[in-house]
Amino acid sequence: MSTEKKAVIKNSIFAAVFFAVFFGIFEAIIFGIGYAAISAPIAGIFFGLLMYFFVNSKRVKAQTALNNSNESDIIHSGGANHFKNAEALGGKLYLLPDRLEFKSHRFNIQNHAFSIGINEIKKIAFYKTLGIVPNGLEVVLKDGEVEKFVVNNRNLWKENIEKLISKSL
Known part of the structure; x- marks a missing residue:
């Protein structure tokens, strides 16, 4: 695997975790910790995948x-x-x-x-x-x-x- 490909994967994971943490804090304040514990990881994974596919898109x-x-x-x-x-x-x-x-x-x-x-x-x-x-x-x-x-x-x-x-x- 090339260093550029590794960097894209690493950055996508970083973006997913970063987004999940901040989204989780926001969700916890608005809807409570129980809701945030479920929605934030899902949103983080979704965001990380979007970033990965965006960077690797043909366009x-x-x-x-x-x-x-x-x-x-x-x-x-x-x-x-x-x-x-x-x-x-x-x-x-x-x-x-x-x-x-x-x-x-x-x-x-x-x-x-x-x-x-x-x-x-x-x-x-x-x-x-x-x-x-x-x-x-x-x-x-x-x-x-x-x-x-x-x-x-x-x-x-x-x-x-x-x-x-x-x-x-």
Whole structure:
């Protein structure tokens, strides 16, 4: 099983548990603990399955596919969120020999494709999403701009990007 597939399963389970806990608290307050004990796990499983099937849908894969690059050019890729204004746009992040490219799916309020040349990157850093989840990748550009992504295996992303930066110097 590929690391990307494992990450999708792990994230779906995390989403299911997260949703079940918060839904359970809400249900317990409104309807009581007995009702919440039954409905929250069922809702969590349902939500996790929906997330899994959404991420693996043919439509999302087609919307986030790169059109102008060969598969052999892709060094690393995976599901990601890119922060644009106040929205975390869902899509896919690609690392190519000359650039880092993000392509959102159409289920976001804002949609965009975004590309950063490797020669534009000053440094790669980590951050914690919501101050607690260690899955943030911060791309600091030479012009001072900062682009933030939520990714799986951020250590691998950082390592691969830094290799390309050192090659381009």
